[in-house]
Amino acid sequence: MTDRKTLNLRPASEDSDTPAVKRKGRGWEISEKRLDALHDRAREMRRHASPAHKALAEKFSKADFGRYSFTRFAVVGSAIVDFNSHNMGLAILIDEEGVEPAIATRRDKSLEAVGIRVVHVAAADILADIDAVLATLTQEMRAAIAARKEARRRHEAENPRQTRPRYDRDGNGPPRRNDRNDRGRDDRGHTDRGRRDG
Secondary structure (H helix, E strand, O other): OOEEEEOOOHHHHHHHHHOOOOOOHOOOOOOOHHHHHHHHHHHHHHHHHHHHHHHHHHHHHHHHOHHHHHHHHEEEEEEEEEEEEOOOEEEEEEEEOOOOOOHHHHHHHHHHHHHEEEEEEEEHHHHOOOHHHHHHHHHHHHHHHHHHHHHHEEEEEEEHHHHOOOOOOOOOOOOOHHHHOOOOOOOOOOOOOOOOOO
């Protein structure tokens, strides 16, 4: 006869090394102090923006992006990007002079790892021909929106019960059946009560 395996629970004292849920930095594992410093730095950058950033920000402020609007000098994780659209999943970075390539590459990889599309634009190109830059950015925006919609379609197809609630707040959804009231009704809503075969 074989020995049966039984489930043994460890004492609570042994489970003390279990990692805690990380709630700092809006899920990015960033300390509150670091996050505050990033937001202060972003605020300072907004006050002292470069001419290329100001020119692009002016064009964006006049455009109607609807729900796909951009935030200037947004803090995304541990990076500050020139323009960020959360709903689009797109970050625009203006390549100014004096930026270290190693730091920029590491920042891009961390953003792309969480599904944010990163687009680089040279500051000189913005100042020289902003219309050509806007045409390129428009193509990138369309591609980002299409990618988001496709990802949503795939998610809904793979998880139908998770993405679509049975009923929304207004009560819209599949027709509700009230068994007590619908029992014995025909197509016109008449009940069988009171009918006698004659």
